Amino acid sequence: MRRVYLDHAATTPIEPDVLKAMMPYFTEIFGNPSSVHQFGREAKVAIEEARERIANFINAKPSEIVFTSGGTEADNFAIFGIAIANLKRGKNHIITTQIEHHAVLDACMFLQKNGFDVTFLKVGSDGIIDPDDVKQAITPRTCLISVMHVNNEIGTIQPIEAIGQIAKEYGILFHTDAVQSFGKIDVDVDKLNVDLLSASAHKIYGPKGIGFLYIRSGVEIEKFHHGGSQEAGRRAGTESVPLIVGFGKAVEVCAERMINDFEHAKMLKERMLYKINDVFSEISDVLLLNGSVDKSIPHILNFSINSSKIEIDAEAIIYGLDIKGVAVSNGSACTSGSLRPSHVIMALGRDEKTALSTVRFSFGRANSIDDVDYAVEKFYEVVSGFVKLAVK
Structure with a gap:
């Protein structure tokens, strides 16, 4: 049949060149990237090369890329990290839309149950958000706006650049879930006016279990993975070198194709x-x-x-x-x-x-x-x- x-x-199925690039890091180059000896240094170099490749792909700095277990964790990191960091300032209001992925919606609903105010904006019948609605929803307590770049169910592209400009004018941090746009259309963090951006490898012919959160330099965010100093102290846990290498290779292929x-x-x-x-x-x-x-x-x-x-x-x-x-x-x-x-x-x-x-x-x-x-x-x-x- x-x-x-x-x-x-x-x-997506894994690209053959991606799998080929990953294989040595399961067997030959197996060191812990936090180790200071040669085995560890080799693994660390591979991670940083992938980080640089991904950063260049979205016009970011390598230091602004934090590897995660995927898009869901990256979304959660952005939502919870900014929410907790802004509590001490008395800012407990978040703006998002009704059509976000559940990784964003459920995180916002959890915060809503725990003292935060969340505005879930409506979209038009075409699935597009009106930037003016975002502007009207802003209050003095707003700490974050989160609007996905491309919807995972209907494929609509949101006016992220315009929303980001509004967020910038009001001094509010702006996050976008770019899981469905990353590697498919141009994603430039400066052009989009975003402070945080989530993406995942397995949507672009890379391995499952690896993603990243872009965090613009100077953004204060609270980590919620504790127990180690990995990822510049922003996410504890031994990095999965093969998956990160695969992600970097998938991005390299995407840049060409x-x-x-x-x-x-x-x-x-x-x-x-x-x-x-x-x-x-x-x-x-x-x-x-x-x-x-x-x-x-x-x-x-x-x-x-x-x-x-x-x-x-x-x-x-x-x-x-x-x-x-x-x-x-x-x-x-x-x-x-x-x-x-x-x-x-x-x-x-x-x-x-x-x-x-x-x-x-x-x-x-x-x-x-x-x-x-x-x-x-x-x-x-x-x-x-x-x-x-x-x-x-």
Whole structure:
């Protein structure tokens, strides 16, 4: 049976050159990077080379990059670290949006239960935040604004530069979750006006279990990993040298391929939209496109089934596609299997039953037009099968 993987927003396969770069650090160069002998120094050099490569990729200083276990920890570090550091100043208000990844939302909700005020801003039906809403939400107690760069479910690109400019004017720290934009579109911390930025390796053909938090020089942040002086005293724990080396190599490959990857994903997105319009022509009113087509990355397309026409659970569609060899998801991999409707789709104004029928397609380097055509045909077979059952 043919197998087509269209869930790259959840994770990507590791690039062969990345795996090759990592292998010596599992066996030959195995020293603890905190050790002062030659074995440790060799490992330390590898870490710093990767740190410098990643810093250059986002126009930052190597000293501003702190390695973490992934995007979730980086988001948590940013939210909790800034919140705790600002308590002594009497600043206990955070601004974010309703469509953030749960790594940000859940952290903010935890703080909300423990004395902080959090403003969860609404987005438009296209999934885009209005910078003026951010400005209106600012109070004298605001210590942090956190808005994701690219949404992981619908792919919309937020006006980060404009929001960052507002934050700068008011002297408020600004964090962006760039897990879905890093390595796909240009991410320059100075152009974006951000003070903190989160990213993860496994979204860019690197290994799982490694990410980073960019912390602009001069930003006061409280660490929450204690027990060692690693990462310039900002995150305790022995660094995973192989994973960091893999991250650095993945970034090196991205720097060479990002433009071509973008154009390839754009071609696949356009093909899928064309193919869906053609194949679903007889039941076109059943399918709803979520988010903005223009203000989004080309790597993600998200559809819901119109519940006013037919009620279908997303899990049934996903299982149906899986049986036919097509791998997709119903949104964030971190909440896959949840019976709750997507908070992102609900924030767009969709009703609960429609939100529960959401399917996300996300493209990668190895996907072809044939993959897209095959996936759309199987998608139609699954959906139309439920439509026929409903008619009976």
